[in-house]
Amino acid sequence: MTQGWEPGTWYDHGAVVEYEGHKYKIIQPHNSQSDWTPPVTPALWGRIPDDECGEQHHEHHEQRQEPYQVPQPGGYNPGQSTSGEKHGQTVTVHEEERKHGWDALSDERKKQIEVGGGLLAGALALGAGVFAWSEHKKSEEEKNRHAWDIQNWLHESEKRTADFWAGRIAGPVTWILVEGKNIPEQQAIIGGEEHGQPHYICRGWHEGSLQIGKACSIFQKGGVVGYAHKEHHLAKYEVLVGDKRGVRWVDFHGRIELDKLPGRPVEGGREGDGTPLFIAQAVHGGAVVPGKCGPKLPGAFVPYANDEKEHKDFRILCYA
Structure with a gap:
C-alpha cells in the first residue's frame, strides 16, 4: 500500500503518498515539514483523483528513503534538503549564526560546520555547476563564504515558502x-x-x-x-x-x-x-x-x- 506522508522526509521525483485518505503525487522535490502538508501546498503536491489511484502507481508504493551521503564536490545529492538540514548531518547550524556572515564565525566553528556537512549542501542544491564559474580562481575560504551565503538564503526561503502555504504572511x-x-x-x-x-x-x-x-x-x-x-x-x-x-x-x-x-x-x-x-x-x-x-x-x-x-x-x- 502507499506510504503515508510524513514530515522531515525527502520526497523526490515520482513519490506518491497518502494523506487523510487521499493520494498525492510530487510536483516539486523537497524536504517535508510539519506545516507543508499536501493539501496546503499545491505547488509541491498534486492530488490524484480517487478513481485514478490504481495499479499504475504501484511502482511508487514501496519507495524508501536512501540513507544520507556526505555531498561530494561537483554533484548534488538528492537525499538532502536544499538547506542541508538532513538526518545524519553531524552539525547543527543555529539560527543566530545564520544572521551573521561566514567571517563572523570562529575558525573552530567554521571547521565544525565544514566537516560536519553543514556548509556545502545548500550550494550543491543549486546544481552541480554552481561554483564552476570561478572555482579555479577562488580560495577555499571564498568558496566557503559563498556556500554559507547560499545556504542561508535557501534556509530563509524554505521558511518563507512554508509560511506562505500555511497562510502565514506578514505583508501583501x-x-x-x-x-x-x-x-x-x-x-x-x-x-x-x-x-x-x-x-x-x-x-x-x-x-x-x-x-x-x-x-x-x-x-x-x-x-x-x-x-x-x-x-x-x-x-x-x-x-x-x-x-x-x-x-x-x-x-x-x-x-x-x-x-x-x-x-x-x-x-x-x-x-x-x-x-x-x-x-x-x-x-x-x-x-x-x-x-x-x-x-x-x-x-x-x-x-x-x-x-x-x-x-x-x-x-x-x-x-x-
Missing part, C-alpha cells in the same frame, strides 16, 4: 522557493509579458549576489536573471507571490533615489557587496520585461535575448 507579497517550471501561477505576481505569455518576477543566486529577473514555463529552466550583460538560466529560484492589490508600478527615470519614490519599493535582491536591488519593469522589443534597478545602476536592466538591456525610463514595484 513574499518570495517563495520554486524548482524548474513549477511556478504557482495563480499566486505569482506578473511582472511582464511577451507574445501573450505572462512573465513572473523571480530572483535567484548568482555569483555571490541575489539577482532579479523573469520566470515562465517557456524558459529553458524556468527562471532567468541578468548579470554582467548576460542572461543566466536558473532551475532553483524564488518567485514573488501574494496579493497583487497590495503593490503598484511607479514610473521612474534614471538612477534610483529612494527619497524621490512616491512609495516604498518591494524587497528585491542584492549585489555581492550588499547593495540592494529593486524590482523593475521595462518595455523592450515589444515585450514587457521584469528586471532590476538599484542605487549603483544608471537605470533598469532587464534580461532579454541572451543579454541585459539597459533602460533609463522604467517602472519600479512599490507597495500600494
Whole structure:
C-alpha cells in the first residue's frame, strides 16, 4: 500500500503518498515539514483523483528513503534538503549564526560546520555547476563564504515558502522557493509579458549576489536573471507571490533615489557587496520585461535575448 506522508522526509521525483485518505503525487522535490502538508501546498503536491489511484502507481508504493551521503564536490545529492538540514548531518547550524556572515564565525566553528556537512549542501542544491564559474580562481575560504551565503538564503526561503502555504504572511507579497517550471501561477505576481505569455518576477543566486529577473514555463529552466550583460538560466529560484492589490508600478527615470519614490519599493535582491536591488519593469522589443534597478545602476536592466538591456525610463514595484 502507499506510504503515508510524513514530515522531515525527502520526497523526490515520482513519490506518491497518502494523506487523510487521499493520494498525492510530487510536483516539486523537497524536504517535508510539519506545516507543508499536501493539501496546503499545491505547488509541491498534486492530488490524484480517487478513481485514478490504481495499479499504475504501484511502482511508487514501496519507495524508501536512501540513507544520507556526505555531498561530494561537483554533484548534488538528492537525499538532502536544499538547506542541508538532513538526518545524519553531524552539525547543527543555529539560527543566530545564520544572521551573521561566514567571517563572523570562529575558525573552530567554521571547521565544525565544514566537516560536519553543514556548509556545502545548500550550494550543491543549486546544481552541480554552481561554483564552476570561478572555482579555479577562488580560495577555499571564498568558496566557503559563498556556500554559507547560499545556504542561508535557501534556509530563509524554505521558511518563507512554508509560511506562505500555511497562510502565514506578514505583508501583501513574499518570495517563495520554486524548482524548474513549477511556478504557482495563480499566486505569482506578473511582472511582464511577451507574445501573450505572462512573465513572473523571480530572483535567484548568482555569483555571490541575489539577482532579479523573469520566470515562465517557456524558459529553458524556468527562471532567468541578468548579470554582467548576460542572461543566466536558473532551475532553483524564488518567485514573488501574494496579493497583487497590495503593490503598484511607479514610473521612474534614471538612477534610483529612494527619497524621490512616491512609495516604498518591494524587497528585491542584492549585489555581492550588499547593495540592494529593486524590482523593475521595462518595455523592450515589444515585450514587457521584469528586471532590476538599484542605487549603483544608471537605470533598469532587464534580461532579454541572451543579454541585459539597459533602460533609463522604467517602472519600479512599490507597495500600494
